[in-house]
Amino acid sequence: MPKVEVRKKLTSMEEIFHEGGPMASVPLRRAVALAVIRNPYAGAYVENITGFMDDLKPLGLEMAQSLIAALGGDAKAVEGYGKGAIVGSAGEIEHGALWHVPGGYAMREVLGGAKAIVASTKKVGGPGTRLDVPVTHINASYVRSHFDAIEVGLADAPRADEILLALVMTTGPRVHARVGGLKASEIKGEDGLR
Amino acid sequence: MKAKIRKIAVFVEETLKEMDQAVNPPTRRAAAVAVIENPCAGRYIADLTELMDIGEELGDLLAQRAVAALRIEGPKVESYGKAAVVGENGELEHAAAILHPKLGAPVRKVLGKGAALIPSSKKRGGPGVPLDIPLGHKDAAFVRSHFDGMEVRVNDAPRANEIMIAVAVTDSGRPLPRVGGLTKDQIKGEDGLR
Numbered sequence: 001m002p003k004v005e006v007r008k009k010l011t012s013m014e015e016i017f018h019e020g021g022p023m024a025s026v027p028l029r030r031a032v033a034l035a036v037i038r039n040p041y042a043g044a045y046v047e048n049i050t051g052f053m054d055d056l057k058p059l060g061l062e063m064a065q066s067l068i069a070a071l072g073g074d075a076k077a078v079e080g081y082g083k084g085a086i087v088g089s090a091g092e093i094e095h096g097a098l099w100h101v102p103g104g105y106a107m108r109e110v111l112g113g114a115k116a117i118v119a120s121t122k123k124v125g126g127p128g129t130r131l132d133v134p135v136t137h138i139n140a141s142y143v144r145s146h147f148d149a150i151e152v153g154l155a156d157a158p159r160a161d162e163i164l165l166a167l168v169m170t171t172g173p174r175v176h177a178r179v180g181g182l183k184a185s186e187i188k189g190e191d192g193l194r
Numbered sequence: 195m196k197a198k199i200r201k202i203a204v205f206v207e208e209t210l211k212e213m214d215q216a217v218n219p220p221t222r223r224a225a226a227v228a229v230i231e232n233p234c235a236g237r238y239i240a241d242l243t244e245l246m247d248i249g250e251e252l253g254d255l256l257a258q259r260a261v262a263a264l265r266i267e268g269p270k271v272e273s274y275g276k277a278a279v280v281g282e283n284g285e286l287e288h289a290a291a292i293l294h295p296k297l298g299a300p301v302r303k304v305l306g307k308g309a310a311l312i313p314s315s316k317k318r319g320g321p322g323v324p325l326d327i328p329l330g331h332k333d334a335a336f337v338r339s340h341f342d343g344m345e346v347r348v349n350d351a352p353r354a355n356e357i358m359i360a361v362a363v364t365d366s367g368r369p370l371p372r373v374g375g376l377t378k379d380q381i382k383g384e385d386g387l388r
Contacts, residue, residue: 005211012205014348019200070204130349151349154207155324 002040010034013070021176029171031070033063042090042161060106080170084133085122088158096122114138115192139189144181145173198231212369223364226259235283235355245291254300256361269306273340277327281352289316309386310335327362333383338375339367
C-alpha cells in the first residue's frame, strides 16, 4: 500500500471568552489539526483503495494527540469532536471517504472510547477551499448545546494531487448555549445518541 | 487588561515537504490572534491613546502565546510580523494605533532581541477576511530567505465593532530558500538591516 506523505501540518486553537453575552467562567476551547498529504490515487480511477485506511491510522493518532496537547493536555477535557477532508481536484470524493475510519478510530483511541459517531463532512476543492467541520458531543449525538462547526482550510492546499485531512475537538458547549434540548448532564452515553 | 478580548486563536503551521523535496528540519511558524472590542468604533475619536495602550498589552500577550505554540525559547525566534483588521465600524487609523506606537517593545522583550522593524499590514474588513501577516528576519531585515507571509483568518471576526490583531513568529525562513541575498549566518544584527 502507498505510504503516507505529509507535506504540511497545521494545528490551531481558539479560546472563546464571550460572544456578546456574559463572560464564560471557563473559556470554550476549540482545536483543529490539519495534515496535507499526497493523494496516492490522484489522476486515475483506482478500484481498490481500502488498504489506505490502515496506512492513515498512525497519522490520525498523531493528529488526535496534537489536538489534546493544543487543548491543554487532558483528554478528559474534550467534549466535542468532528472530522473532515478536502480532496484536491485530481482526486474523487471517495478518496475523502477513506478518512472516516482512521480519523474516527484515532480520536476514540486517544479519548479512551467515545461513544458517539464522529460528525463529518468532505468535498473536492482547490487551494484555499474552506470546510465547515461539524462538531457534536463525543458520547451522545443529541446533546444540543454541543452542536457546532469549525471552519478550517489552508491558503495553499489541497493542490490537485493532495488531500487535506482535518480532525477537530472542543472542550464544551457553545459559549452562550441556550436553545434547550438534551443536556450533557442528562446523557446515558450508552448508545452514542442520548 | 484594558483590551476586552472576545477570542484568542493560535495557529502553528509546519511544512515538511515542497515539490517532493523534504524540508529538513521542517519550517515552523506560529501566529496568535486576538479579537477585541474596538472602543473607538462608530464615531470619530481624535485621541487614540486607549488603542495604543491596548497595543502594548497585546504585544506581550500575543508574542507569549505565539512563542509558546512553537515550543521554543524567545531568542530562538528567527522572523516575525504583525497585522490587524479593523471591523467595518472602525477606521484604518485604529489598526495603526494598536500596531505601531507600543506593540513592538513587549514583543521584542519576549524575544530577547529584535533589531529589525516588525513588518506589518493592516486593512478594514468583515468576518472571515484573510489577513496576510508579512514576515521578516527579526534582527536583519535584508535576510532574503526569511521574506515571507502567513495567512490567518477567523471565520466570525472581525465583527463591525471589533479589531483582530495578529503577531506571527517563526523558527525558520521559507521552506527551500534559493534566491540568494543576505543569509542569516552573515548578519551583524546591529542596525536591524544587515
